Amino acid sequence: AQSVTQLDSHVSVSEGTPVLLRCNYSSSYSPSLFWYVQHPNKGLQLLLKYTSAATLVKGINGFEAEFKKSETSFHLTKPSAHMSDAAEYFCVVSAPGYSTLTFGKGTMLLVSP
Amino acid sequence: GAVVSQHPSRVICKSGTSVKIECRSLDFQATTMFWYRQFPKKSLMLMATSNEGSKATYEQGVEKDKFLINHASLTLSTLTVTSAHPEDSSFYICSASLGADSYNEQFFGPGTRLTVL
Numbered sequence: 001a002q003s004v005t006q007l008d009s010h011v012s013v014s015e016g017t018p019v020l021l022r023c024n025y026s027s028s029y030s031p032s033l034f035w036y037v038q039h040p041n042k043g044l045q046l047l048l049k050y051t052s053a054a055t056l057v058k059g060i061n062g063f064e065a066e067f068k069k070s071e072t073s074f075h076l077t078k079p080s081a082h083m084s085d086a087a088e089y090f091c092v093v094s095a096p097g098y099s100t101l102t103f104g105k106g107t108m109l110l111v112s113p
Numbered sequence: 114g115a116v117v118s119q120h121p122s123r124v125i126c127k128s129g130t131s132v133k134i135e136c137r138s139l140d141f142q143a144t145t146m147f148w149y150r151q152f153p154k155k156s157l158m159l160m161a162t163s164n165e166g167s168k169a170t171y172e173q174g175v176e177k178d179k180f181l182i183n184h185a186s187l188t189l190s191t192l193t194v195t196s197a198h199p200e201d202s203s204f205y206i207c208s209a210s211l212g213a214d215s216y217n218e219q220f221f222g223p224g225t226r227l228t229v230l
Binding site: 049 | 117122134155156157158159162206208218219220221222224227
């Protein structure tokens with residue numbers, strides 16, 4: 001069994017400040033982990049994924065995430081927020097080699113000028 | 114990147130009618146397509162996985178006679194909600210992939226908002 005907990009339903013930041021979106025997972029095996037972003041009226045877009053290679057994963061648009069097995073965490077970070085980063089972000093877990101994706105409930109990132 | 118479209122984007126129907134939602138991969142051939150349902154303020158729940166030319170595999174608790182899935186070609190899958198009721202109102206999202214495992218990225222459509230009156 002696997003599950004994902006996104007600790008914040010909403011995160012508000014000012015443009016130019018760092019972003020931290022928190023995600024904890026539960027899995028009975030070595031998981032694959034993903035972050036997806038969903039802009040209004042757009043499909044979900046893959047930001048980055050971890051599949052048992054380097055624990056620090058770099059994604060698109062300056063985002064990165066670090067897999068910490070001891071903390072069962074996969075937090076998403078960005079050094080400097082941009083207005084265009086405002087969207088809903090989903091942390092996702094999957095068993096390696098299997099198609100079933102288990103989604104967190106999402107975190108809405110709000111960016112103010 | 115790969116593009117997946119859904120049609121319609123929004124649909125309103127009367128209770129008891131059937132509604133068909135199309136999912137198309139526009140610039141690649143999708144061996145596997147997935148259908149998800151998203152409730153307000155909830156995460157996406159996988160409903161079923163379909164491979165081109167074969168029957169869909171439904172997740173536990175999803176009625177296969179209620180949610181008919183057809184994957185007749187490598188670029189098109191359809192979800193038909195039969196005899197829709199207000200509790201079927203939801204946001205339905207499809208995704209398409211080159212393969213059935215998590216090493217193959219799933220490309221998501223923009224979703225279809227279904228409202229059943």
